[in-house]
Amino acid sequence: MAARLALPLVLVTNGARPVRPPPGARLVVVADGADAADDWIAEHVGARDVCVTQDIPLAARCLAKGARALSPKGHVFTPDNIGSALAGRDLARHLRESGLATGGPAPMGKADRSRFLSALDTLLQAALRDAARP
Numbered sequence: 602m603a604a605r606l607a608l609p610l611v612l613v614t615n616g617a618r619p620v621r622p623p624p625g626a627r628l629v630v631v632a633d634g635a636d637a638a639d640d641w642i643a644e645h646v647g648a649r650d651v652c653v654t655q656d657i658p659l660a661a662r663c664l665a666k667g668a669r670a671l672s673p674k675g676h677v678f679t680p681d682n683i684g685s686a687l688a689g690r691d692l693a694r695h696l697r698e699s700g701l702a703t704g705g706p707a708p709m710g711k712a713d714r715s716r717f718l719s720a721l722d723t724l725l726q727a728a729l730r731d732a733a734r735p
Contacts, residue, residue: 602718606725611645613638649732651724655706657683657690669724674709675716677724
């Protein structure tokens with residue numbers, strides 16, 4: 602989608618997992634550490650950017666900088682829903698720490714992929730419109 606719209610694509614990793622960026626993408630490898638990639642993204646993200654992440658605190662940091670945030674399953678994070686997402690994350694963590702199984706995320710399905718692609722297209726088009734404004 603980035604290639605089709607002639608947009609830059611940046612993949613950020615700490616190198617813990619192998620990453621094969623698509624042609625034309627910029628790969629940024631940061632120092633090893635739990636939040637090193639998140640910190641790099643939060644420092645460099647801008648108001649016209651779209652961050653794809655399943656990390657809810659990173660999504661909140663991106664929204665605070667005016668960027669858009671999207672989960673890999675197509676959930677669009679917004680200033681109106683990020684508080685609930687953070688609270689749900691904290692509740693699930695508390696339940697896990699208490700010994701209760703939370704089940705974890707469901708596997709990615711066709712509907713998730715379709716929802717993601719649709720939401721990504723919508724967010725990218727909105728970012729392009731914003732970029733065209735003076």
